[in-house]
Amino acid sequence: MTERTTAVDAEEVRHVASLARVDLADDEVGRFAEQFEDILTYFERLDEVPEVDHDADLTNVMRPDEPRECLETDAALENAADTEDGFFKGPNVS
Amino acid sequence: MTAQTVQRGDLVTVIGLEVHVQLETETKIFCGCPTAQTDEPNTNVCPVCLGLPGALPVLNETAVEAAVKIGKAIDASIPEETRFHRKNYYYPDLPKNFQITQYDEPICQDGELEIAVEGERRTITIERAHLEEDPGSLQHVGGGGGIDTAEYTLVNYNRAGVPLMEIVTAPDFRTAAEARAFLAELEEVLEYLGVFDAGRDGSLRVDANLSIVDGEEVDDEGRIGTEALEAANRTEVKNISSHKGAEKALAYEETRQRNAIQRGRVVEQETRHWDESRGITVSMRSKEAEKDYRYFREADLPPLRVSHWKDEIPIPELPTARRERFREEYALGEEAASKLTSTKQVADFYEDVAREFDPDLAATWVADELLGELNYRDLEITDVAGRLDAVHRLIELVDGDEITAKNAREVVLRGMLDDGDDPDEIVEREGLGKTGADEVEQAVLEAIEENPEAVADHEAGEAGAINFLVGQVMAKTGGSADPGDVNGLLREELE
Ligand SMILES: [Zn+2]
Numbered sequence: 001m002t003e004r005t006t007a008v009d010a011e012e013v014r015h016v017a018s019l020a021r022v023d024l025a026d027d028e029v030g031r032f033a034e035q036f037e038d039i040l041t042y043f044e045r046l047d048e049v050p051e052v053d054h055d056a057d058l059t060n061v062m063r064p065d066e067p068r069e070c071l072e073t074d075a076a077l078e079n080a081a082d083t084e085d086g087f088f089k090g091p092n093v094s
Numbered sequence: 095m096t097a098q099t100v101q102r103g104d105l106v107t108v109i110g111l112e113v114h115v116q117l118e119t120e121t122k123i124f125c126g127c128p129t130a131q132t133d134e135p136n137t138n139v140c141p142v143c144l145g146l147p148g149a150l151p152v153l154n155e156t157a158v159e160a161a162v163k164i165g166k167a168i169d170a171s172i173p174e175e176t177r178f179h180r181k182n183y184y185y186p187d188l189p190k191n192f193q194i195t196q197y198d199e200p201i202c203q204d205g206e207l208e209i210a211v212e213g214e215r216r217t218i219t220i221e222r223a224h225l226e227e228d229p230g231s232l233q234h235v236g237g238g239g240g241i242d243t244a245e246y247t248l249v250n251y252n253r254a255g256v257p258l259m260e261i262v263t264a265p266d267f268r269t270a271a272e273a274r275a276f277l278a279e280l281e282e283v284l285e286y287l288g289v290f291d292a293g294r295d296g297s298l299r300v301d302a303n304l305s306i307v308d309g310e311e312v313d314d315e316g317r318i319g320t321e322a323l324e325a326a327n328r329t330e331v332k333n334i335s336s337h338k339g340a341e342k343a344l345a346y347e348e349t350r351q352r353n354a355i356q357r358g359r360v361v362e363q364e365t366r367h368w369d370e371s372r373g374i375t376v377s378m379r380s381k382e383a384e385k386d387y388r389y390f391r392e393a394d395l396p397p398l399r400v401s402h403w404k405d406e407i408p409i410p411e412l413p414t415a416r417r418e419r420f421r422e423e424y425a426l427g428e429e430a431a432s433k434l435t436s437t438k439q440v441a442d443f444y445e446d447v448a449r450e451f452d453p454d455l456a457a458t459w460v461a462d463e464l465l466g467e468l469n470y471r472d473l474e475i476t477d478v479a480g481r482l483d484a485v486h487r488l489i490e491l492v493d494g495d496e497i498t499a500k501n502a503r504e505v506v507l508r509g510m511l512d513d514g515d516d517p518d519e520i521v522e523r524e525g526l527g528k529t530g531a532d533e534v535e536q537a538v539l540e541a542i543e544e545n546p547e548a549v550a551d552h553e554a555g556e557a558g559a560i561n562f563l564v565g566q567v568m569a570k571t572g573g574s575a576d577p578g579d580v581n582g583l584l585r586e587e588l589e
Contacts, residue, residue, distance in 0.1 A: 062158060063155065066126060069126075069140075071144070086134060091246060092234070
């Protein structure tokens with residue numbers, strides 16, 4: 001098994017968290033750095049798996065431009081934490 | 095090109111555009127939800143466009159056909175194989191937290207479009223055009239409704255998954271007016287292709303990048319080296335939604351940057367938001383860098399191999415070619431030809447009548463009378479598509495000399511447009527049918543007999559007398575005689 005040469009640092013963890021709009025407390029950053037490290041190591045092990053024909057032999061999979069039935073609004077909103085007048089409702093974003 | 099006039103030390107403006115156009119389809123790009131506009135939020139949604147787990151996108155064939163037509167119209171190459179990618183970013187307008195788009199294998203590459211600005215023709219390079227899905231729409235509520243001050247956000251995914259084509263130009267524009275001319279030309283072409291409806295809300299959205307470089311960097315062909323372009327700090331202006339808006343936003347941004355440079359300040363490389371109501375651009379918090387989007391292949395969509403569609407799908411004659419053909423074939427002036435080719439519907443209707451009647455008369459009736467009256471009523475030709483047979487009949491009546499042009503315009507055409515009546519009905523009701531020659535002649539003889547004083551005045555050389563007699567004849571014929579003919583007849587009789 002190959003060893004990772006570059007370690008995941010706190011800066012990288014904070015950047016990835018900010019892209020995902022996740023707030024991390026300082027004590028969490030270290031924990032996630034270790035976990036990222038583990039995840040990347042697992043993925044590197046995949047490099048050792050011999051390559052097989054990975055692309056299914058499919059091209060041009062298309063459908064005609066015909067309307068299909070949609071979800072009822074109530075069903076569409078069913079999993080939402082908060083709604084208002086048929087809208088999904090969320091916090092202010094900028 | 096303005097290359098000759100560029101002097102050392104001059105500042106040159108460099109503009110490139112990213113134009114998002116909505117493709118005219120019945121359904122969204124990856125699911126069967128309708129694209130029709132509706133006021134009710136979250137009604138045109140399904141597991142695919144809501145990004146529910148396990149839902150699989152399936153590509154809309156009509157959207158791909160539209161992309162191929164666009165590629166053909168802009169003379170782009172359609173690669174043997176093209177693919178979709180995921181662009182990852184977290185924002186509530188994207189239910190999946192990624193947008194399906196095309197990254198390094200777009201469906202159209204290396205195209206061009208010719209524009210004319212103040213009589214000068216320029217060819218604008220189109221680097222690429224690709225298919226993607228539209229995000230949903232957000233409403234920022236409370237706290238004055240500003241993005242930064244709002245209390246909460248309402249999300250509507252009816253737009254999510256609507257098919258878009260993003261068309262990216264090279265930084266070939268040197269003025270805001272050129273950018274506007276390009277957008278107008280592009281819209282015309284897309285409407286001719288039948289893949290775009292400018293009347294749909296939000297169907298055209300533009301991001302523009304603008305930088306200022308030293309005139310020294312411009313070569314004799316008017317080109318600017320990539321190094322100089324990369325060295326110049328540019329701003330990306332977002333939230334432009336019309337041609338006029340593009341011209342205003344870019345003119346504002348150009349002045350802002352030139353002023354900064356002239357005051358010895360550095361132009362920040364940043365994203366700015368065009369605030370249409372205030373007429374200014376404002377700095378936006380900087381977004382992700384390209385690598386932060388972590389593009390990767392969309393494994394749920396197999397690759398497309400549609401380059402041969404280019405030979406199979408026909409496209410109509412495009413506006414520029416049609417304009418030139420009209421000028422030659424129907425001997426039209428530049429202005430008339432350009433009015434008559436402004437939309438495919440207008441051009442088709444013109445050809446329909448020009449083939450049957452006098453092309454000059456047809457041009458006057460379509461370009462001036464019909465478009466003029468429509469414009470006055472804030473209507474488009476598409477709003478009266480079902481009435482064009484009636485307009486055709488009206489032109490036939492004028493061409494056959496059955497009614498006067500004045501009556502046709504002022505009574506019949508207006509009545510047709512305002513009340514929806516048929517031309518023959520109006521002619522009959524208002525008694526506008528041109529009176530037969532015998533009847534006019536009879537009226538002329540009567541008028542002469544009944545007005546000996548006017549006849550004497552005319553013979554004494556009084557210029558106004560003949561007009562009085564014409565008026566008498568017109569009154570007798572109920573206004574349906576042609577005043578010019580009456581004048582001629584009177585003069586003949588009085589000689
Ligand atoms: Zn859907």
